[in-house]
Amino acid sequence: MDRRDFLKILGITSGTMMVSSCGVDKASEKIIPYVIPPDEDVYPGNPLFLNTTCTECPANCGMQVEINEKVYHDVRSLYPTKLEGIEGHPLNEGTLCMRGQAGLFRLYSPDRIQRTMMRHDQGNFRVATWKEALTRIEEGLNRAKQDGKKNAYFSGRTTGSLSELIDRFCRNKDIERLPEFEVFSYANIKRANEMVFRRPQIPKYHIEKADFLLTIGADIFETHISPVSHSWRFARARKNENFSWYHVEPNLSLTGVQATRRLSLRPRSEMVLLTFLLQTVLEQNERKNNPGITIVRSLPNYPLDEVSSLTGISETDLRSLATSFGNAKKPLVIAGGVSTAHQLGLEVAVLTSLLQWIMAMTDELVDFSQAESYESIGTFKDVESLNEQLDQNTMGVLFISRMDPVSMLPAVFKFSRQIKKAQLTVGLSDHMNDTVRECDVILPLSHSLESWGDSQPCRGLTNVIQPAIDPQYDTRSEGDILLQLLNNESTYKNFLFEKWNKNYGDAGTKEMLKTGYRSDPVPKVMVSFNTLAVSSFVRHMEKPNFNYGVVLCLSPSIRSYDGRSRDLKLMQEIPDPLSTISYGGWISISPLTAEYFRLKDRDEVELTAQEFSLKLPVKVQKHLSDNVVMVQRDLIPVPLTAVDHRSGEASWYVPNISLQKTGVVLPVPILSGSMEENHRGILPPDDDHGHRHDDEEHPRWYPEHEHKDYRWGMAIDLESCIGCNACTAACYVENNIPLVGLKEHLNGREMSWIRIQPYYDANDNFEFVPMMCQQCDNAPCEPVCPVYASYHNPEGLNVQVYNRCVGTRYCSNNCPYKVRRFNWFDHRLVEPLDKMYNPAISVRGRGIMEKCTFCIQRIRAAKDHAKDENRLVQDGEIIPACAQTCPTEAITFGNMKDTESRVYQLAQSERAYHALEELGTEPAVNYLGKRGNNHEA
Amino acid sequence: MKINYSFDEKRKFLAKLEELVKSGIAREKINVFTPYPVHEAEELLKIKNSPLRFFTLFGALSGLLFGFFFTIWTSLDWPLIRGGKPIVSIPAYIIVAFELTILFGGVISFIGFLLLSGLPSAGKIAAPEDYGNQFVIHIENEGEK
Amino acid sequence: MKPKDMKEPEYNQRLEQDILQALKNPSPFYWVAVFTCASFFAIGLLTWLYQMLKGMGVAGINNPVGWGVYITDFVFWVGIAHSGTLISAVLFLFRAKFRNVFNRSAEAMTVFAVMTAGLYPLIHLGRSWFFYWLFPYPNQRQLWVNFQSPLIWDVFAVSTYFTISAIFWYVGMVPDVAIVRRYASGIGKKIYSILSLGWSGSKRQWRHYTRLYIFLAAFATPLVISVHSVVSWDFAMSIIPGWHTTIFAPYFVAGAIFSGTAMVLTLVIPMMKIFRLERYITVDHFDKIAKVLLFTSLIVTYSYLVEFSLAFYGGHKFEESHFLYRLLGDYRYLYWTMLFCNSLFPLTLFIRRLRRSIAFLFIMSLFVNVGMWLERFVIIVSALAKDFDPYNWGIYIPRWPEVAITLGSFGMFFMFFLIFTKVLPVLAITEIKEEAVE
Secondary structure (H helix, E strand, C coil): CEHHHHHHHHHHHCCCCCCCCCCCCHHHCCCCCCCECCCCCCCCCCCEEEEEECCCCCCCCEEEEEEEEEEECCEEEEEEEEEEECCCCCCCCCCCCHHHHCHHHHHCCCCECCCCEEECCCCCEEECCHHHHHHHHHHHHHHHHHHCCEEEEEECCCCHHHHHHHHHHHHHHCEEECCECCCCCCHHHHHHHHHHHCCCCEEEECHHHCCEEEEEECCCCCCCCCHHHHHHHHHHHHCCCCCEEEEEECCCCHHHHHCCEEEECCCCCHHHHHHHHHHHHHHCCCCCCCCCHHHHHHCCCCCHHHHHHHHCCCHHHHHHHHHHHHHCCCEEEEECHHHHCCCCHHHHHHHHHHHHHHCCHHHCCEEEEEEECCCCECCHHHHHHHHHHHHCCCEEEEEEECCCHHHHCCHHHCHHHHHHHCCEEEEEECECCHHHHCCCEEEEECCHHHCCEEECCECCEEEEECCCCCCCCCCECHHHHHHHHCCCCCCHHHHHHHHHHHHHHHHHHHHHHHHCEEECCCCCCCCCCCHHHHHHHHHCCCCCCCCCCCEEEEECECCCECCHHHHCHHHHHCCCCCCCECCCCCEEECHHHHHHCCCCCCEEEEEEECCEEEEEEEEECCCCCCCEEEEEHHHCCCCCCCECCCCCCECCEECCCEEEEEEEECCCCECCCCCECCCCCCCCCCCCCCCCCCHHHCCCCCCCCCCCCCCEEEEEECCCCCCCCHHHHHHHHHCCCCCCCHHHHHCCCCCCCCEEEEEECCCCCEEEEEECCCCCCCCCCCCCCCCCCEEECCCCCEEECHHHCCCCCHHHHHCCCCCCEECCCCCCCCCCHHHHCCCCCCCCCCCCEECCCCCHHHHHHHHHHHHHCCCCCCCCCCCCHHHHHCCCCCEEEEECCCCCCHHHHHHCCCCEECCCHHHCCCCCEEEECCCCCCCCC | CCCCEEECCHHHHHHHHHHHHHCCCCHHHEEEECCCCCHHHHHHCCCCCCCHHHHHHHHHHHHHHHHHHHHHHHHHHCCCEECCECCCCHHHHHHHHHHHHHHHHHHHHHHHHHHHHCCCCHHHHHCCCCCCCCEEEEECCCCCC | CCCCCCCHHHHHHHHHHHHHHHHCCCCHHHHHHHHHHHHHHHHHHHHHHHHHHHCHHHCCCCCCCCCCHHHHHHHHHHHHHHHHHHHHHHHHHCCCHHHHHCHHHHHHHHHHHHHHHHHHHHHCCCCHHHHHHHCCCCCCCCCCCCCCCHHHHHHHHHHHHHHHHHHHHHHHHHHHHHHHHHHCCHHHHHHHHHHCCCCCCEHHHHHHHHHHHHHHHHHHHHHHHHHHHHHHHHHHCCCCCCCCCCCHHHHHHHHHHHHHHHHHHHHHHHHHHHHCCCCCCCHHHHHHHHHHHHHHHHHHHHHHHHHHHHHHHHCCHHHHHHHHHHHHCCCHHHHHHHHHHHHHHHHHHHCHHHHCCHHHHHHHHHHHHHHHHHHHHHHHHHHHHCCCCHHHCCCCCCCHHHHHHHHHHHHHHHHHHHHHHHHCCCCCHHHHHHHHHC
8 A cells, every 4th residue: 555545544543543343444445554653653764563473384473574664666655574573472482483584585476376367178277357266166166066066175274263264164155174284284193192181182392391301303493383482492491501302313303403412213213212211210110190000011111222222222322311301300202293204103102192191291391271273184084085085076166275285295195186076176375386286266365464364373372463565466365255255245354353352352352453462361281191092002002113224204394394485485595504505405315325325415316216216416414324314305296105094194204215326416505615613613612611712811912992882792602593594584584685596506605694504513513603794893804995895883893885895805805704795796686575675774786795784774773762762772672683583592682881781791601702713803793602512421 | 400520339439529528628518419328428528417316306205205194194084993903004004105105206207307308399309309320429509600 | 249240330220120120011910910819808808898787796706715817817917017127127226238138028018917917906896887996086975995905005006016117118118219210201200209209319318317217227126026015915914824924925026026037938039039039139148037037936936835834834723724725625736737837847947958948938938827827826716715614615616707808818918019019119229239339
């Protein structure tokens, strides 16, 4: 909308009232964001903030949208330009993961479906009007009725009011609402909890309250249920010095390398480990709840050496795990991910639930009262029934909404063929995908930033979805589509407001719109233990067999979730944190496997199994088991994987893989030159004197800088950094950093101002170091710039003046951290992605050097604000984009002159050091190294 | 101007010149033209050291002073911190002053030469006075009687 | 040297005619040569324009290697220029008479080399169209330049060097242009008359001229040392291992004289053959130049040894690993070639017979040119490719624009030199006359 309308509307709402339920104001039928102006006044040039929900993955974190007024293509209007977490939100506590940060790449994606489309008789698509499309659907439904066919509504996870509306729609039109489909359906966990606790639910895990965490395969930082939530909980837990965390997995995950100890175990052998733990606990009488004698007796009894040989974990490690577990006052076990996604995954889940019960984790840490909303999500078994229905040719109209079963389902389902068996398929989506391409009618969905709605990601929490921008294309929200199909005159927005007003009252609704969410108290759940079911299950457990040769493990990807976030161009630009590969796919193999096949990085290998074969470049991955090879699951067409009929969970493994070197070397953008740090000074010096390298140790030639009121500095806690790259994504969006593409990545010309650098430390363990401009006091880049484009400002920042830079690149040559990025070409975001440009920052042209500025635009804004109030900036008022979004609060920013500030306190820590200290650059960034040799047994 | 004496060889030229000088003709009135500088002729004619050296000295000094003055003044005019180094960093400025010493010295010497030798001379460009490989002695007022 | 039996006037006459016959009508080969060089030059310029319009990204430079072929070319050309000044100015002050058959061409080489070199700071700029910001001129923004930056020192040093070399070359040529003036006719005569400023060889003119020449030689001598030292400080003033070392100034100056002398040989030997100047440029002259070549090669070899041994003696891990990378890493073949061309092959100049073989010296000069270009390339690129933080390690492979522009620079240089040979006397006629009589 244009500014005049907006301000006019604001006059109507005037910051206090909002459109009430009695009567719709026709004049303001346009989308009205309920904005939270900072001071109840709206100043042009100041951004507005709106609280809504991130819908990039089912976690549905609370998201705050920054809306800026700017001129785009000669039109002055309001545009969302940055996304953040909502401060204090129960799920994400003001932070957002890298996919969430890249949400604007979906909103402004040039690949969005812009118009309704219908299939010709000849088979191609043609543009249609909404009226035509909806009429076609009506006709389809009528025809189905006449022919006696059934209809079905098949969607991705839906919660809240939309779910209600879909129910209403389906009842009204005689459509069967199928169980929702998610690739990550957690079927085994649900089935296990159903069996053990009579609750087919996924509980909330209060990691922050645990002093010992054991994760079995669960990639809690990457995709497992609510990764941002787990991240900040982990950060809280870590504050307790006694906290320790064991992660056990058959593959190698980002989560795993963060654990205090990571143990590689044989695929499918998790149940043996769990049995061992159960044994230990029961023997040593550490149980809190009694499972009953039957179960105790039915549990297999493996001697330690057998456990070791079956799992592949050494006896020492097993003993230390058992000891730590036993010593813990509040242990927590979470199983999931790759460990519950195989033939024995249900065993793993059941034994985990059993262990949770026995150790009374269900009292507090495993919380069913705030269970995640996964109940309506079906399993692959449900898809099988759908397939049967389709086979019988009884399907009339099939609605498929917000998911891509054709690509996501295992190949056994042959869904691309099946889908054609319905009389009429209607696809609702914002991007074209393989499923939508097979549909007869395509209805383009508005992005959640263009729509109204709500969601309930877990019990007791309701998130609001409110629009930050008018729909840019001829799209509609799903709610509006359904109401139109119901011939209801009302809009979905009114539907929502009616419901909210009814449930929460006027004030409650207003409050909810302001904060973006609503927490309602939930009754405490006391689980009851189903002894019979468990003992029967345990009795019939079989020992795992390991005849699977080399196994391919389809691993989750933090960048693409289950594949859906591949649409976001930024997710390809930022590399995968473990391998540092940005564009394209790869297969991770262990060093021994590489040696055996005489493979090195970038060599092409052909992967063959039963009925599929694939060629991928190799990446040698240390610490990966020798008989496991890993490919991120969205990188390959889903292969033949089996479905466990007990629960409906699909396996993420393909056994008996063979590898063949093809001899081709592929161009793969591996952004890291080398991960061997070799005591060069990026990681903390491992001569643990226990004292910091103070100023006394550095003789200074020149007098120190004087700073008047501010000296900006940062503290980065390497213990908290999990390598999730949220900071990188946030920085890209905040600072208009160009995306350069594959070809430039191959030339090493990526533009990220902050990046996560993975290293193997002295103990050969992974460490992630977020590296950005260190804003050195004695910056080597400053004296060498001939034109003063790089100089030191009085507040301690190394300032880069874009319009003065002539591009000699001497500054970048002289930077030992190589954080300065040169614009080799004019890279402008492809339209309409350039709508997201932050108007507070310029877009740099070719020939100009750029780098991290500590978000100087935010510093400037805060200083202006403080100046208006005649005071200095307080600690916490300025937060750079990277620090704001970091789920574990690893990055702290502030004024080093303020001895009360958090950053100053952290910089005094024993663990604090500077990167490449011996060079004497005196950076403003203090790194806090990991405590001691905590990777040893 | 009439050519008075012209020789093919340097030896003969010098002999004649010595003779002329000894014969009492004022040295200033004797002008010689040679294809290359003849050191002995200069001695005979008691040609003093060229004052070009003053131009050179002036040029070099002005270059040196300007170099330091300019660099120091511009640094102080807008004192920008670069790399923690002092605002006025003499070691760096020495290099600039050194180069400017040479530059100003050379250019001003060249200008001095042009001024002192009366070049370029429009008349001589239009009608070049060319003696080829001859060593020529010309005495003023010779032909005036 | 003048043969003893020949009389002075006869010698002078023959000298002039021998040298000036080169200025007569050019042969078709000459036109082909000039045209080829001019084409390369034109292609280079067009490529540069393309690079400016599209972005520096068309070249192969990247992160971490921000400097590559262009800076190598820059240092290479500035180095070549130094030998001309050495022969002209330094050998003059040392009264090395053999220099006078080389000095005119050498000075011409200097001027053209500095001109060529001077283009490179513009070519390698990301925003070349703002090159003038590198000069301190008064402006509305009250911005001056950063005199601490070695690149600004470059601006001053190279500008000074160009100005002084041009003046020196021109001043040296004034009496010779007067000679050409005598033989010319028509428009040519008028142009040469203007260029010779009306020179007549009077006592007044010679009096000031000789002083000026000495002073210019005295000014140019410290330039030989300072300019390439300043260029070497582009690297030595950084903190990168492999660059940050105090040996760079003498090392680069010696290397510059070394490569420049080789280029003098590359130019003068064909020139002598084509213009049939063997009478004036004798085997003895070449013998002496070859000794200069050998001497500077030994200094350069010594520098290599010092660099290497001190890296390991010092035990600084970054320095050590850098030198291992130079010797055994991605650019090892270039490094070994360089060692052969610069250190090993020139050792053969200890053999007198080889020193006096014109053909051998020509081949040697080509090898040295290649070797010295490679030396700059290896120093620049290997230091940037692997420095402190292993995450940033990368590699640099030049791309076609860099090759095209390098060839363009060679085209420009040779084009100017070829034009010079046809327009101005290639030997210092006046000085040779002067020496012949003594």
